[in-house]
Amino acid sequence: MPRICVDMDDVMADTLGEYLRRYNQIFDEAVTPQDLVGKPVWEIAPPERHAQMHAIFQAEDFFENLEVIPGSQQVMESLTARFEIFIATQAMAVPNSLGPKFRWLQRHFPFIPASHYVFCGNKSILRADYLIDDLLRNLLHFEGQGILYSAPRNLTATGFVRVNNWQEVAEYFANQPG
Amino acid sequence: MPRICVDMDDVMADTLGEYLRRYNQIFDEAVTPQDLVGKPVWEIAPPERHAQMHAIFQAEDFFENLEVIPGSQQVMESLTARFEIFIATQAMAVPNSLGPKFRWLQRHFPFIPASHYVFCGNKSILRADYLIDDLLRNLLHFEGQGILYSAPRNLTATGFVRVNNWQEVAEYFANQPG
Numbered sequence: 001m002p003r004i005c006v007d008m009d010d011v012m013a014d015t016l017g018e019y020l021r022r023y024n025q026i027f028d029e030a031v032t033p034q035d036l037v038g039k040p041v042w043e044i045a046p047p048e049r050h051a052q053m054h055a056i057f058q059a060e061d062f063f064e065n066l067e068v069i070p071g072s073q074q075v076m077e078s079l080t081a082r083f084e085i086f087i088a089t090q091a092m093a094v095p096n097s098l099g100p101k102f103r104w105l106q107r108h109f110p111f112i113p114a115s116h117y118v119f120c121g122n123k124s125i126l127r128a129d130y131l132i133d134d135l136l137r138n139l140l141h142f143e144g145q146g147i148l149y150s151a152p153r154n155l156t157a158t159g160f161v162r163v164n165n166w167q168e169v170a171e172y173f174a175n176q177p178g
Numbered sequence: 179m180p181r182i183c184v185d186m187d188d189v190m191a192d193t194l195g196e197y198l199r200r201y202n203q204i205f206d207e208a209v210t211p212q213d214l215v216g217k218p219v220w221e222i223a224p225p226e227r228h229a230q231m232h233a234i235f236q237a238e239d240f241f242e243n244l245e246v247i248p249g250s251q252q253v254m255e256s257l258t259a260r261f262e263i264f265i266a267t268q269a270m271a272v273p274n275s276l277g278p279k280f281r282w283l284q285r286h287f288p289f290i291p292a293s294h295y296v297f298c299g300n301k302s303i304l305r306a307d308y309l310i311d312d313l314l315r316n317l318l319h320f321e322g323q324g325i326l327y328s329a330p331r332n333l334t335a336t337g338f339v340r341v342n343n344w345q346e347v348a349e350y351f352a353n354q355p356g
Contacts, residue, residue, distance in 0.1 A: 098277055102273045114273075117297075119276070127305035
């Protein structure tokens with residue numbers, strides 16, 4: 001079976017949504033995903049906020065209760081019939097996220113066995129046929145077919161196979177040999 | 179640079195030593211590594227002990243303070259000059275081990291960046307040229323060159339490139355193109 005690696009943050013889990021919720025609460029602002037088109041979250045804020053912004057990700061409970069990206073559960077479950085699915089998430093920059101990410105996956109994606117979780121840093125380590133990811137850097141490191149999952153900051157990137165939502169993921173793989 | 183993945187338990191960290199220390203304390207026995215030649219640890223004990231034995235690994239502090247396998251630090255540090263080193267450890271069967279394993283690596287192997295840690299289950303996901311591991315199953319799943327690091331339970335296995343200690347790891351890689 002061909003193998004698909006799926007990124008977690010902003011592909012399966014609405015990390016950006018929770019981030020902005022906390023950011024807006026701390027700084028009394030109303031930043032939306034649309035304000036972040038084509039740029040990383042660091043560019044929306046003055047440097048003196050960066051330490052506090054970093055702390056948002058480090059909070060013990062940040063990764064525990066993220067919303068599930070709509071359609072990800074249904075589409076991934078149906079893809080398991082024709083593909084071997086691994087979850088590949090960059091977790092090492094925020095070690096506090098390791099336990100919460102594990103529990104989140106168990107709770108929301110019980111049909112993926114824990115043996116198929118990969119908590120890593122550099123995604124060039126993945127041996128797989130496909131990688132669905134929202135970070136250009138991860139796709140550029142990956143040796144198989146990269147699939148760019150749209151997120152505000154990557155909307156201006158060109159030259160990638162792009163999917164805008166999980167319905168488009170389903171359509172893409174309907175045309176791939178399983 | 180060619181890439182080497184290194185397993186943690188019983189290759190970098192003396193997991194079996196700590197396990198037997200706790201096992202012997204709980205059951206008032208004196209099992210040694212020599213008693214485990216050719217068999218997994220489950221075979222040395224009656225089934226009624228298995229739940230308690232499983233709990234040994236699950237203890238929050240088990241993976242926090244393992245001894246470092248002699249020579250692993252020096253040899254790995256010198257290998258970084260000619261090879262890209264990743265740590266690849268099966269952590270998903272014991273989610274309690276995720277945080278402790280991360281901290282242990284930071285403490286004892288500070289020359290390996292966290293971006294090069296891979297906490298996984300099935301090691302077929304690794305894209306690397308070499309894997310040093312004590313579990314036959316992991317080597318059989320791996321697509322590159324497997325190197326069996328001797329441990330009591332694997333001593334009867336044949337047909338693998340075998341190293342008995344870190345000095346032999348150094349000698350093996352001295353003869354590989356860097």
